[in-house]
Amino acid sequence: MTPRVVLVTGKGGVGKTTTAAALAVDAARAGQRTLVMSTDVAHSLGDALKVDLRTSRTWDQTQEVEERLHAQAVGARTSVAADWGTLRDYLLTVLDSVGVDPVVAEELTALPGADEISALLTLGHHATSGAWDVIVVDCAPTAETLRLLALPELLGWHLDRLLPSQRRLLTAMRPAAAKAAGLPLPSLDVLDVVATWRAHMAEVRDLLTSSRASVRIVLTPENVVIAEARRILTSLSLHGYAVDAVVVNRVIPIDDDPWRSAWNSAQSAGIATIIESFHGTPxxxxxxxxxxxxGAAALADLARQTATLDGDLPPLGAPVKSNGLRVDADGEEFVLVLPLPLARSGDVELARRADDLVVDVGGVRRVIALPSVLRRCIVKNAGVRSGELRVRFERVEEEWPSGR
Structure with missing residues (x-):
C-alpha cells in the first residue's frame, strides 16, 4: 500500500515546520506509522520535536521520536553520495583536461540541485519501502519548494533527450567523438547513474501527482503572506500538484483587550480574503x-486545536482529487486543459516548441511534452477561463490520413 504523502510548504516564518510536525504527531498517535522528513537545508524540525536531528547519511537513517513516529533530515550528502561520486570523478577528469587547478576543480564539482535530488530520491525510497503509512514532508520556503517539485519533470525532459544520443555516441564512435570534442566523454557507468536517477525521478513524479499525495499551504492572515500563497497555489497547479488544504496559522483568540481587538479585526479581514481566494479548498x-x-505533547495539543473553518477536509487516508492536465476531444479539434486557479489570461505566456508546449505563469515555467495526438496539430487559440488554461488544437490535414 502506497503511503499517504503530505508536503507542507509556505512563506518562511509562517510556522510550516510546526504545522508539519503537529500533523505527523497526530497521525502517529492515531495509529499510523509516520515519518516526518525535512528537505529544508536550514531546518528546525528537530527543535520543534525536541530531538537532536542531524542530516541523514543514508536513505534508511531515521530517528525515533516516539512510538510510530520517526523523523529525518535530508541534504546533499544523503543517499546520493555513492552515485554522485561516479559523476564527480568524470567532471574532475574533464576539468583536468582543460587545465583547471585541482583545488579549484574540487569547488566546481559541487552538484547543482543536490539537495533537491537527494530529497526526492529519499522520499521515493521511503514511499516504496513498506515501512510507513504516512509521510509528512516539511518543505523549504515556497521558492525552493517549487524548484523541488518542478525538478522530476524538468530533469526527465532533459535526460530523455540526452541519454539515447549519448549512449549511441559512446557505443558507436567513442574514440573519434572524444577526439573531435577534445574532451573525455562520459563512460557508460556515468550514463547508467544518470539513467537510474531518471527512472527514480519518474517514479517520484508519479507518486506526487497521484491520489496518494497532496500539498498543504501554511500561511498567516496577512496581506503579503496571502498574496504569496495565492501565487504558490497557481504554480503548484501548473505543475500538476493537488492542494488539499490551506492552514491559517497563528490566529489570535478573540479578546476585549484593545490591542488584541485590533489584531482580531485585521485577522478576520485576512481570513475572509483567504476563504474567498481559496474557494473550493478546505x-x-x-x-x-x-x-x-x-515537543510531541505540545504539538499533539496544537493538532487538536486546529479546526476546519471552511470546506470539508477528507480523512487523511482518503484519495486526493487529481488536478492534472487532460486532453478533451471537441469534434475534429482537441482542447488541452490545465487547472490554473487564480490565474488570468494576461498572466500566462505560451510557446510551441516542436513537440513541447512551454507554459509560463508569472515567471514560473513548465515544459509539457505533448501527447502524440497533439503533435500532429497546431495551436488555434488559448485562454484562461474559470481557473483553467484551455489550449485549442486543430488538426494538420496532411498529418491526418483520411479516416484516422
Whole structure:
C-alpha cells in the first residue's frame, strides 16, 4: 500500500515546520506509522520535536521520536553520495583536461540541485519501502519548494533527450567523438547513474501527482503572506500538484483587550480574503498559543486545536482529487486543459516548441511534452477561463490520413 504523502510548504516564518510536525504527531498517535522528513537545508524540525536531528547519511537513517513516529533530515550528502561520486570523478577528469587547478576543480564539482535530488530520491525510497503509512514532508520556503517539485519533470525532459544520443555516441564512435570534442566523454557507468536517477525521478513524479499525495499551504492572515500563497497555489497547479488544504496559522483568540481587538479585526479581514481566494479548498485555522509548541505533547495539543473553518477536509487516508492536465476531444479539434486557479489570461505566456508546449505563469515555467495526438496539430487559440488554461488544437490535414 502506497503511503499517504503530505508536503507542507509556505512563506518562511509562517510556522510550516510546526504545522508539519503537529500533523505527523497526530497521525502517529492515531495509529499510523509516520515519518516526518525535512528537505529544508536550514531546518528546525528537530527543535520543534525536541530531538537532536542531524542530516541523514543514508536513505534508511531515521530517528525515533516516539512510538510510530520517526523523523529525518535530508541534504546533499544523503543517499546520493555513492552515485554522485561516479559523476564527480568524470567532471574532475574533464576539468583536468582543460587545465583547471585541482583545488579549484574540487569547488566546481559541487552538484547543482543536490539537495533537491537527494530529497526526492529519499522520499521515493521511503514511499516504496513498506515501512510507513504516512509521510509528512516539511518543505523549504515556497521558492525552493517549487524548484523541488518542478525538478522530476524538468530533469526527465532533459535526460530523455540526452541519454539515447549519448549512449549511441559512446557505443558507436567513442574514440573519434572524444577526439573531435577534445574532451573525455562520459563512460557508460556515468550514463547508467544518470539513467537510474531518471527512472527514480519518474517514479517520484508519479507518486506526487497521484491520489496518494497532496500539498498543504501554511500561511498567516496577512496581506503579503496571502498574496504569496495565492501565487504558490497557481504554480503548484501548473505543475500538476493537488492542494488539499490551506492552514491559517497563528490566529489570535478573540479578546476585549484593545490591542488584541485590533489584531482580531485585521485577522478576520485576512481570513475572509483567504476563504474567498481559496474557494473550493478546505481552510483550517490554528490558534496563536500562549507558548511555543515544541515537543510531541505540545504539538499533539496544537493538532487538536486546529479546526476546519471552511470546506470539508477528507480523512487523511482518503484519495486526493487529481488536478492534472487532460486532453478533451471537441469534434475534429482537441482542447488541452490545465487547472490554473487564480490565474488570468494576461498572466500566462505560451510557446510551441516542436513537440513541447512551454507554459509560463508569472515567471514560473513548465515544459509539457505533448501527447502524440497533439503533435500532429497546431495551436488555434488559448485562454484562461474559470481557473483553467484551455489550449485549442486543430488538426494538420496532411498529418491526418483520411479516416484516422
Amino acid at each position: 481552510v483550517l485555522t490554528a490558534p496563536y498559543l500562549a507558548g511555543e509548541p515544541t
